[in-house]
Amino acid sequence: MMRVKRNILSLLPNRSDYSGLKKTWRADLVAGITVGIVALPLALAFGVSSGAGAEAGLITAIVAGLVAAVFGGSNVQVSGPTGAMVVVLAPIVASHGIAAVATVSVMAGIIVVIAGALRLGRTVSYIPWPVIEGFTVGIGVIIFMQQVPSAVGFNAETSGATTLSSNAIVAAWQSAAAVAWPAALLPLAAVLVVAIIMIALSRISGKLPASFIAIVVVTLAVIALRLPLDAIGELPTSLPAPSMPPMDLAVITSLMGPALAVAALAAIESLLSARVAASMADTGPVNSDRELVGQGLASLASGFFGGMPATGAIARTAVNVRSGAKTRASAIVHALALLIVVYAAAGVVALIPLAALAGVLMVTATRMISLSVVRRVLRSTRADAIVFIVTAVITVSFDLIVAVGIGIAAAAFFTLRRMSLDAGVQREPLPGTPAPGDDRIALFRIDGSLFFAAAERILDEINDQRGVEVVVLRLSQVRQLDATGAHTLAELVTALERRGVTVLIKGVREPHLRLLEAIGAIGSLRHPNHLFGELDDAIAHARSHVTRSDERGATPGAQAGA
Structure with missing residues (x-):
């Protein structure tokens, strides 16, 4: 009985989570505000890119970010909407509608909580490195291609087109072919300016919120010059009241497959992000099982408020660590900073051009693909190179979770083959x-x-x-x-x-x-x-x-x- 009690308590928040806060609160406050500034454009952009809307992305960053910070197993993990999750959610929105996102978020959250309670946190270590790098490259390509419609100012109503393909590469080609040229050069110019500012500022100092500054500059220029660019549009001035999304038997049955895929991705990405954070600085150990419980509760809460499934965000977590975060208070501050934006600056945020958000995500997607890492994988062994390429190609062509499954299967095949030859x-x-x-x-x-x-x-x-x-x-x-x-x-x-x-x-x-x-x-x-x-x-x-x-x-x- 005592052992069961200890196991349960190890999955719950405790006083030791904030043991050093008296000494680190200033550093945590600064880090939290910094991460909040960085997270704002990303949350908006990922919400728009998923098809759920900027509001859903912002709600997810606030609600899920706060819940994961309190209940998660990492002291410095920052959670919210991510590019990998967008890749999985976009087809769900296309097939089942926007309303399905909240339902999938709740279902996936329950699954991830159960995985944490069953102590499955260490299973991420079974995923081979070439598979991880393969789907990272694939995600980067998909996110970049998903931004092409916004980058060229594609509008389904004005272009005469009704729908785009669910495949990001095909959709990018369709949107580029359907828009009116040279009118598309204007949103492309906005994307280019955002990219130049972000790249230039990152070379000057890695601590500057480059994406936020780029968004502000382009938005002010568009307003001042009265340029005809599509903007985010009206946002809520407060959080919506929590409510249970549709959960009848027919809905649950039709969304069980997508929910399992979302849960698998949420678990994998969150645990990988927590592992990366632990390697960046001495910020305490990571409780993998508690991290799953925290991320599951985060997606569950996000779904109740009409948000998206959440995961640990590697880029925002890295910013948090580099900004001096020591305890989970920094991630809590990040969520509260975004909450202030909703109540005090929703009208201003609504003016941000979609093309500017597309530029932010295009730069983010490009940075996800490390050429040096790709070269190392390709130069390792023939089997690992094949696993990497297969995972990346299937991610781009079909489905992320399918790609991970096939990648693991291919890696297992080559491992068994090596073992059999060694015998x-x-x-x-x-x-x-x-x-x-x-x-x-x-x-x-x-x-x-x-x-x-x-x-x-x-x-x-x-x-x-x-x-x-x-x-x-x-x-x-x-x-x-x-x-x-x-x-x-x-x-x-x-x-x-x-x-x-x-x-x-x-x-x-x-x-x-x-x-x-x-x-x-x-x-x-x-x-x-x-x-x-x-x-x-x-x-x-x-x-x-x-x-x-x-x-x-x-x-x-x-x-x-x-």
Whole structure:
């Protein structure tokens, strides 16, 4: 009972979360305000890009950001809408409508909370690095392409087009072909100005809120010059009252697949972000299971307020750490700063041009793709390079979660292939002084892993031996053994014994012995005494078999004694 209580308490907020706040509150306050300034344009842009609207992005950054900061397992993680989540949400909005976003957020939140309660926080470590980098590159490409319609001023009503393809690359091509040129040069100019300002300021100082400054400059220029650019439009001047989104059985059934995909992404991205944050500065340990519970509750709360699913945001978390954040109070301040924007500056924010937000996301997407990392992956091993490329291509072409699944499957295939190739069998000379009849004894050493991917190939090499009366199998170098390997070994022993060949087994490890007994490999031996712990004893017994055979004048393999 006490252990259960400790496990539950470890998933909940506690006083130690703020133990150093008396000394760090100034640094946390400055970091929180800085992150809030950086998060504002990103929250608006991700909301617009997902199809749920700028309001949903802002609500998510406030509500989910606050809940995740309080309940999450990282002291410096900043949560909210992210580019990866936009990639998953955009097709959901296209297929099920905007109302489905809040429902999916609640469903995904419940799933992630359950994952945390079941202690699944460490499963992210099973995702190979090439898979992570592959879908990161794919996400970057998709986010960039998703901004092309806004960057060229595409409007479905005025262009005569009704819908764009759900594939970001195809939609980018359709929008570029449908707009009126050269009128599209004006929003493109706004995108270019935003990009230039962001890149220039980042080179001057990494601490400047480059995206915020770029948005302010372009918005003021558009207002002053009265340029005809589409803006965000009216935003609420307060948070909406929480309410339960549609959750009837038909809705839940139709959205279960998308909710599982969103939950998987939320868990993966949040845990990866928390891991990155922990590596950037000494800000305390990360409780992976509590992080899942916190992120799940964040998406749950966001859905109640009409927001989007949330995840830990690597870029905003990095800004938080670099700005000097020490405790989770900084992430709380970030959410409160955005809340002030809603109540005090919604009218001003509504004037921001969509093209400016597109520019921010295009630069953000470009920075997600590190050419140096891509080169390192491609230069590593052929298998890892293939996994990376396959994951990236499938992410762009089909679906992020499908890409991760296929990427993991491809990585597992290549890993099993390497393990199976590392496994092998060697025929060794008999130890000690040579004795008459040694040529009728075969000593085989099996190395590596005797599992389903390698068992049949390895044991076929032994079964193909001819002209021997006794086979000694050395299993002391077998590191891994599964049921398939044990079953195949039992079949080998049975096949050899039927041919009159005596099989002796030496050096079985204790965990493997239980499996071999359960599968029947040990029972397939001609006599219980044919299982040995020492090689010298096994060879002596093999030679005694050959000697007795010669004394009796029997044909090879004819005797049936122990």
